Amino acid sequence: MTEILNALVILANFLIVPGLTYGSQLALGALGVTMIYSVLRFSNFGHGEMMAFGTMMTIFATWLLQGWGVSIKPLPTALLALPFGILCAMGLALVMDRYVYRYHRKQKSSSVIFLIVSIGTMFVIGGIVRFAIGPADRIFFDGTRFIMKAREFKQMTGLNEGLAIKMTQGITIVTAIVVVAIVFWFLNKTRTGKSMRAFSDNENLALLSGINPDRVVMIAWMMTAALATIAGTLYGLDKSFKPFTFMQLLLPIFAAAIVGGVGNPLGAIFGGYVVALSEIAITFAYKRVVSYLVPDGMAPDGLLQLLSTDYKIAVSFIILVIVLLIKPTGLFSGKTL
Amino acid sequence: MSFLVGQNMTGGYGGADILHDCTIGVERGEIAVIVGPNGAGKSTAMKATFGMLNLREGHVMFDGEDITHLKPEERVVKGMGFVPQTHNVFTSMTVEENLEMGAFIRDDDISGTMAQVFDLFPILKEKRNQPAGELSGGQRQQVAVGRALMTRPKVLLLDEPTAGVSPIVMDELFDRIIEIARQGIAILMVEQNAKQALNIADTGYVLVQGANRFTDTGEALMANPEVRKAFLGG
Numbered sequence: 001m002t003e004i005l006n007a008l009v010i011l012a013n014f015l016i017v018p019g020l021t022y023g024s025q026l027a028l029g030a031l032g033v034t035m036i037y038s039v040l041r042f043s044n045f046g047h048g049e050m051m052a053f054g055t056m057m058t059i060f061a062t063w064l065l066q067g068w069g070v071s072i073k074p075l076p077t078a079l080l081a082l083p084f085g086i087l088c089a090m091g092l093a094l095v096m097d098r099y100v101y102r103y104h105r106k107q108k109s110s111s112v113i114f115l116i117v118s119i120g121t122m123f124v125i126g127g128i129v130r131f132a133i134g135p136a137d138r139i140f141f142d143g144t145r146f147i148m149k150a151r152e153f154k155q156m157t158g159l160n161e162g163l164a165i166k167m168t169q170g171i172t173i174v175t176a177i178v179v180v181a182i183v184f185w186f187l188n189k190t191r192t193g194k195s196m197r198a199f200s201d202n203e204n205l206a207l208l209s210g211i212n213p214d215r216v217v218m219i220a221w222m223m224t225a226a227l228a229t230i231a232g233t234l235y236g237l238d239k240s241f242k243p244f245t246f247m248q249l250l251l252p253i254f255a256a257a258i259v260g261g262v263g264n265p266l267g268a269i270f271g272g273y274v275v276a277l278s279e280i281a282i283t284f285a286y287k288r289v290v291s292y293l294v295p296d297g298m299a300p301d302g303l304l305q306l307l308s309t310d311y312k313i314a315v316s317f318i319i320l321v322i323v324l325l326i327k328p329t330g331l332f333s334g335k336t337l
Numbered sequence: 338m339s340f341l342v343g344q345n346m347t348g349g350y351g352g353a354d355i356l357h358d359c360t361i362g363v364e365r366g367e368i369a370v371i372v373g374p375n376g377a378g379k380s381t382a383m384k385a386t387f388g389m390l391n392l393r394e395g396h397v398m399f400d401g402e403d404i405t406h407l408k409p410e411e412r413v414v415k416g417m418g419f420v421p422q423t424h425n426v427f428t429s430m431t432v433e434e435n436l437e438m439g440a441f442i443r444d445d446d447i448s449g450t451m452a453q454v455f456d457l458f459p460i461l462k463e464k465r466n467q468p469a470g471e472l473s474g475g476q477r478q479q480v481a482v483g484r485a486l487m488t489r490p491k492v493l494l495l496d497e498p499t500a501g502v503s504p505i506v507m508d509e510l511f512d513r514i515i516e517i518a519r520q521g522i523a524i525l526m527v528e529q530n531a532k533q534a535l536n537i538a539d540t541g542y543v544l545v546q547g548a549n550r551f552t553d554t555g556e557a558l559m560a561n562p563e564v565r566k567a568f569l570g571g
Contacts, residue, residue, distance in 0.1 A: 191437070194430070198438045201427040208421075209484070210413055210442035 024176030027272025028231035030256035038263035042114030054229025058085030074144035089225035261330025346395035378547035418490030425481035428470030439487030475506035495526035
């Protein structure tokens with residue numbers, strides 16, 4: 001019995017908790033991508049850099065607060081700075097929309113042109129971020145490091161294996177739940193949220209119903225900017241902030257959005273967890289888990305690892321290709337790209 | 338002067354003219370039906386009164402006001418309701434949300450109007466929490482008409498409301514349309530099922546190649562041997 005519990009604790013410690021954390025970060029990112037896709041009808045490649053920009057502004061505010069000696073220990077100061085980062089990202093999104101995307105909306109450009117334009121914004125924002133904060137790795141986490149330490153867990157349960165839960169993991173998961181609940185409440189219960197869904201469903205009929213397209217687009221950008229900043233900050237707190245990682249995050253985020261079904265918010269969240277858990281599950285070494293489960297002396301010699309962790313990013317590629325081949329509309333039947 | 342009238346309309350979607358000096362109109366509480374062969378410009382004529390194409394000549398009067406240069410959205414605010422032929426419901430949203438979105442321009446309490454729509458189409462009340470995309474063709478048309486009624490329009494434009502529904506459902510829809518007209522709403526509609534439509538029409542317009550061929554009461558058109566022979570199949 002304790003063998004099975006020990007095995008489960010290893011899985012929880014190294015696979016489930018990190019997977020849920022990473023999944024929450026991807027889910028929030030994918031939610032933003034899906035939001036822009038369903039309202040503006042293009043894949044926003046600038047989303048990763050938008051995350052980087054929002055996070056950067058949050059970091060600046062965090063440094064300022066730290067300089068003033070403000071602290072909300074045991075929670076990281078960055079949470080206090082987050083609203084400032086969100087506002088900055090919203091400002092950037094709206095300026096970009098006003099001077100870049102609005103022109104193409106007026107021209108009724110095809111979604112491919114929008115996509116290329118978004119790649120342009122990706123480079124511009126990426127450049128701004130690297131110029132402003134530099135390409136180096138930055139750790140801006142402060143506060144208590146662990147909610148539960150492995151040693152405490154062992155003492156508490158008497159098991160061999162420990163389960164550690166980092167503060168950032170707890171914050172990420174709780175924040176994701178709260179944010180997703182707010183987004184769904186907004187989309188399903190408020191008049192403005194419903195008008196956004198109506199616009200996404202049938203643009204012409206929405207116009208006939210007197211829904212103002214400019215307002216819908218504006219709110220979509222603001223929500224996306226907020227989601228991007230929250231996702232980026234949580235990722236940065238959990239790992240570290242490095243401008244280049246956000247470009248790499250774009251792939252798993254798009255994979256998540258497509259796996260769930262583009263344009264379907266529920267699918268984006270589900271997709272986020274699918275991609276994150278499979279990335280970790282496939283690159284995880286199961287040796288120790290199996291050792292606990294099989295009789296003594298039968299423990300495997302190898303690591304029992306399907307793929308080296310270096311190939312982590314390939315997993316989202318594979319998932320993406322499989323979904324596009326088998327069910328292009330995604331698991332939750334969104335729109336086809 | 339009619340309540341809503343598109344007078345001497347000439348124009349098209351950009352290229353060649355589709356309408357040639359075409360006049361259609363409708364009175365309060367009456368039903369006007371536009372019939373004609375395929376490609377006669379029936380829908381185009383109706384859309385012209387709703388501002389969905391550029392008129393080179395002619396003008397549109399609504400309730401004594403010249404609305405020729407208003408955009409469709411602005412005409413909705415003035416009191417016109419339009420039900421497109423296809424894509425006329427929000428498929429991913431529930432019946433109730435569809436109705437709510439129909440009333441988006443209103444700031445007052447919409448529950449009264451919604452109750453009226455549910456009285457008119459009882460099946461919608463039953464299915465209020467179901468996505469409109471999951472309903473049958475006839476029920477969808479009811480949602481579409483209900484959505485347009487939510488703004489409390491003074492005139493309702495229907496583009497082939499019975500397209501693709503079974504004959505029984507068609508009769509039922511026509512009954513409902515008559516009921517709506519009795520409440521004092523002017524109804525202008527385009528119909529493929531010319532006979533049934535002319536039966537309930539106060540005024541009928543037979544269009545051919547974007548021009549008026551016959552204009553008379555529904556009854557007179559039904560009795561007109563020429564119309565019967567050419568357009569109603571004998």
